[in-house]
Amino acid sequence: MIDANILIIDDDDDILLSAKLFLKQHVKQVITCKSPKEINVLLSKNDIDLVLLDMNYQKGTSDGREGLYWLEHILSIDKDHVVVMMTAFGNVELAVQAIKKGATDFILKPWENEKLFATLSAASKLRQSTKKVKKLEKIHVSMQKDLARQFDHLIGNSEPIKKLQHILVKVAPTDANVLILGENGTGKQVFAYELHKQSLRRNNAFMHVDLGSLHENLFESELFGYAKGAFTDAKEDKPGRFELAEGGTIFLDEIGNLSLPLQAKLLSVIQNRTVNRLGESKERKINVRLITATNMPLNDMVTQGTFRQDLLFRINTVEMVLPPLHQRGEDIMLLAAHFLQSFSNKYHKRIQQFEPKAVNLMLHYRWPGNVRELQHVIERAVIMSEGILITPEDLQLSPQKFGMGTQPPTEMALEDMEKMMVQKAIEKHKGNISRASAELGLTRAALYRRIDKFNL
Template sequence: MKHGTLLVVDDNRNILTTVKMVTEQTFERIICLASPSSLLTRLREDQPDVVLLDMNFHSGINNGNEGLYWLREIKKARPQTAVVLFTAYADIELAVTGLKDGAADFIVKPFDNHQLIEKLTDAYQKTRKKKPTITAVSEMIWGTSPAMRHLRDMVEKVAGTDANILITGENGTGKEVLAKEIHRLSKRAGKALMPIDLGAVTETLFESELFGYVKGAFTDAKTDKPGKFELAEGGTLFLDEIGNLSYALQAKLLTALQRRTIVRVGGSKPIPIDVRVVCATNRNLEEMVRQGAFREDLLYRINTIQLHLPPLRERTGDIMTYAGSFLHRYAHLYNKEGMTFAPDTQEKIEHLPWYGNIRELQHAVEKAVILSDGTTIRPDDIEGSATTRPQPTNDIQRLDDMEREMIAKAITECEGNLSHVASQLGISRQTLYNKMKKYGI
């Protein structure tokens, strides 16, 4: 009988195909990734029992450090998941390091099929004997600026409640990391934190993604599938970019939150849900309500507590705290331990505007670590990709505002029926979709 979920991460697609064929009679679900870039997201969404993790992903780096880095990230994010390391190098020291860092076992390529199944099965059985462990590791870097100290006080007060929370802030300020911290500190920490980017969910897939579907609901629905609400049962549902949700879909989300039940697509049975909702946006939802682009009743429902993450340029005293953390992380990842910032590099970092916020700073430090030839990061090694922010002219801004307001008003008058909206405005549905995406409606 097949049991559990296996996540395989290897940049060799032939190996992914082979492993899937070998293990498909052992595991109920097998997920294959050719890159670890989406590993943590799939870890949260699919909650695998076992991860088979390759040790190397970038050409020219073959010392296993990447595998060890991702092993530690997996154990931080989901310690109850067993990790089996996959390496082409029979290096006992590397294997011992991996085992010390929490790996359940390791497999050397080329592998024996029977040994592969045996080790993966043993790793799965070990997860069955353990109760889920609440991770005590925090990804949040608070800093010491007054704004962040105030935010930390607020989080410590509200995290332990079941109040719905709205996190606001510019792109790259760390809204998802803050959502993880709220979940970590909550009574629901032993359950799943289920993130979903509403800006990336198309209108046609919204209900099946959030509410799930039953077998036969549509052509490709070959089995029943739970949606994000069910997968987050007892835990936290993180709805990112909620300001990008169309007016019509806002009503469907509001209904689920008010009734605390969902109905799968193609089904008829109401399913009770017990989730805490944390939302995030980089938009001004109050202004969107005034423009008729966001439902006021939904805003009240998700905005019991509002937490604002200030842009990095407004907490300059924390910039080097973040930069130092990223330097340590990537120096370890790329086997360049002991790297430091030169004093004039620190000064440059502190004075760049960082319009891309923490995300931009993180990418800049990673790039500097990769390209640096020595152990000291020099000023020329640090590039701020958004050191200047072009501003639209007032005339263009006013035209955009008028068009956006006209579309929002039409959506309200047509009660979210986009076919009627497009007809009223004299444009095609596709043009309407493009403009809604442009303006974040």
């Protein structure tokens, strides 16, 4: 059975009838028409997988020019249409010409039913393969757009972030292997994507692989691919992540989780720049930029014998260490404001600012989960908020996770911190009230009231 909708175009009623009687037993749907002038309407109204197209329509003609014209017309509508030509004249040159112009195959009339079925079955498989590739391309494009939106740009004005941005600008245009270190939630994937976005490979794939969630038994098949028959469920050839990232960047997250045997296999691929699919002896060359990341102490692991030193040398041509959020306090409100705008748009809320007390709470909080925790807190606050400002109650921050003692700051501490924040923002922006108020998440009028309140 061929899972396809077939359109047959021929001016001979007997041909149409015999083809339909035979094929309707073997395909999902058969549509017939006598005139190729109906092609536009039929293709627009039906999801056609295959077109079986006659080459001659006027009596006495055998040069196939009409068929070639309509072949080109069909492919101009969609270059991925699968068209099989048919003619009663065994002209080899005509067959070659049709194939050169984009026909998938060629069949002579009168045909043998087995030959017709085999030809259409092969053409159907080609169509399904093309559709699958197109779908994967759309998914890839969508993923890249989502990544670009999610990691719009690196947010931060703190010294640690400025230093990292300086390194990033130098390293991104090269093909140097980069190792990104940092606690969970510090933004390692953000930096990896930024490296890709500013590289010469930016128009190709950015392939993220979470090694921490990848089962050891699936490591080779996922990263290197497999050949048909390599194992029980291997029903077709499948490229691995390295091949899919060809010309682009592969980001191996949580590389510290790899066992020593898997580290050896990865090292071989990095050194030789080739992969071997499971069940296949053929070496396939790869051209990818490698970025890795982990929250684990790899140097200590080398000393303990749990991470290969030669692999560490290979992956950390350049090393970037991301600071925890509490070490980049100046960036907390910049990040919070970014997330607030993003989630307000996502959930169709009209929240634009934080209450001053909410600002103070966020600046005083330890953020053990780093930027990821801040992002989740803001998202939850936007969802739960019933007003136009985010309140301390909306944030739901744990009292045990504040930097000073085990309780949130007192009213007096909050006032002192608010004064310090306002003063620091004004000094930073050299008295520019618009910029200072924007950084603090306040209106200009609200900032003027605080200036007056604190005698600044």
